[in-house]
Amino acid sequence: MSLETAGLLQDGEAVCLQWSDGKTARFHAIWLRDNAQDPETRASGNGQRLITILDIPANTRLASAEIKAGDQLHLRMTPENKELVFSGNWLRKRIYDTPAVTDRGWCPKHITTWDAGLNASVPTVDLNQAKADRTSLANWLEGVRRYGLAIMTGLSTDSGSLCEVAELFGYIRETNYGRWFEVRSEINPVNLAYTGLGLQAHTDNPYRDPVPTLQLLACLENSADGGESMVVDGFKAAQVLRQESPESFDLLARFPVRFEYAGADDIRLRAKRPMIELGPDGELIAIRFNNRSSAPYTDIPFESMADYYRAYRKLAEIIERPEMEVTFKMKAGDLFIVDNTRVLHARKGFSGAGTRWLQGCYADKDGLLSTLAALEEKMQEAAE
Missing domain, CATH: 3.30.2020.30 (NE0471 N-terminal domain-like)
Structure with missing residues (x-):
């Protein structure tokens, strides 16, 4: 035109x-x-x-x-x-002469929400292919941007190998857990993730400000019975909540809650944010959902507290619906990445027989989106 x-x-x-x-x-x-x-x-x-x-x-x-x-x-x-x-x-490309957005909880066009139907089409790429072919890497990164979820195969099972994946597009965000952290059974663990217990779907580290926006989990060994990984699109859950109970959506978006973590004598992490975060124009920005790290709620008026807990329960019930979850069993050399401001991840319990050893690390979306934008620009130039 x-x-x-x-x-x-x-x-x-x-x-x-x-x-x-x-x-x-x-x-x-x-x-x-x-x-x-x-x-x-x-x-x-x-x-x-x-x-x-x-x-x-x-x-x-x-x-x-x-x-x-x-x-x-x-x-x-x-x-x-x-x-x-x-x-x-x-x-x-920069037209702003458009009708004002009045909807609360809308998503931009580059975001596609999903449920269990995504099981057969999670964006997946082999590490060597991503390293050798810019188009394959760009498609994988675009999948993370669109779905908040992607899988990579073909990793080395050496300790710390997941760092190579993070460095394909950005930088590792080191925390008190280290440059990367172990996810396997331990005696007297500092975090429930380090046991064989099943974990409720959650976003990670809501007690940080800012929260790590990407989480990577790589499988080094997995011969244990059970322990399947599960993911749920928090944006989709919020949309369902808004459809089924608009007043509940409004309560979770209007009031902030507190999260905290004290893993050692010198660590006291605290943050105050809403479970459903909206931008000033109503755009769905982030989901924070982590029962293990919730502190007492003290920023909700007495008159709204009972209704708030009903809204909280309603969102939790939606997240637990089988039709909302994508489930997969990781094998050695597999990795999955999630947008930690959107996608909740969970784990089914696993037995003491066999070994289940995962490693995780954090990164941030600004690096991923920058790398993706640069790749898309170069591919567009090559096509013209």
């Missing part, structure tokens, strides 16, 4: 553009000036802005707008008498 028309609005306060497919959108003069792509406004190397809002005249207006060959919009700004050029494609 190419630009076809450009008309000034409100004495140059804005411009209305129309593309060849009939799409129209308005852009304010102040927005266009702030987002100018010229070298006086943006650094050519990293694209960072070189001016502040105070460098832009408050009475900025458009004096003219003209479409020229090559799908280019040429603008002249007053009172600076500054010439700006934008491509129609660049503007098309």
Whole structure:
């Protein structure tokens, strides 16, 4: 699609553009000036802005707008008498002239929520393939972005091998548990994850601020009976809760709760956040659900506490529904990664016979999303 028309609005306060497919959108003069792509406004190397809002005249207006060959919009700004050029494609990707979002708990288009139906199509890649082929790595990372879950096979069973996976896209986030941590039976464990007990579906480390946004779990040995891994899409659970009990959804999104962890004499981790976190525009941002790490709730009014617990129970019941879970048995050399702000993971109990040894580590989504964006940009350039 190419630009076809450009008309000034409100004495140059804005411009209305129309593309060849009939799409129209308005852009304010102040927005266009702030987002100018010229070298006086943006650094050519990293694209960072070189001016502040105070460098832009408050009475900025458009004096003219003209479409020229090559799908280019040429603008002249007053009172600076500054010439700006934008491509129609660049503007098309950044249209903000859309209806205001009024829904609470919506997800962006790159997010796909899921239930047990994902069992047969969890994004999966072999480590060597991901290392050798950028497209395979990009597809795997895109799966993490879309579903909050992916599996990788073909890892070494050497201790610490999962670090290689994290370093494919970002950096390990070291915590009090170390650069990585062991998940196997121990005597007098410091955490219930280190026993053979089954674990309720949960997100990890809600007592941290900020919480680790990615968790990786790699299997080094697994000859024990049971111990299947289970994952649940917390965003899907929140959507079901909103459909079945809007008042419960509102309570869990409105009030914060407290989480804490004291694993040693010198460790006191505490955080206060809602179980269902929404952005200012209602976007579903994060789920925090961890019964083991919940502290006494003291930020909910007396009049709402009983209703809050009913809402909490309702969400827990939804999470426990068999139709919500994806279940798989890990074998040596397998790894799965979850978006820890979204996907809850669990484990069925396992017996003392045989050995079950997993290692886990944390990373953050900013590295993964940065690597994915760079890969997608390079693939787009190669395709053009």
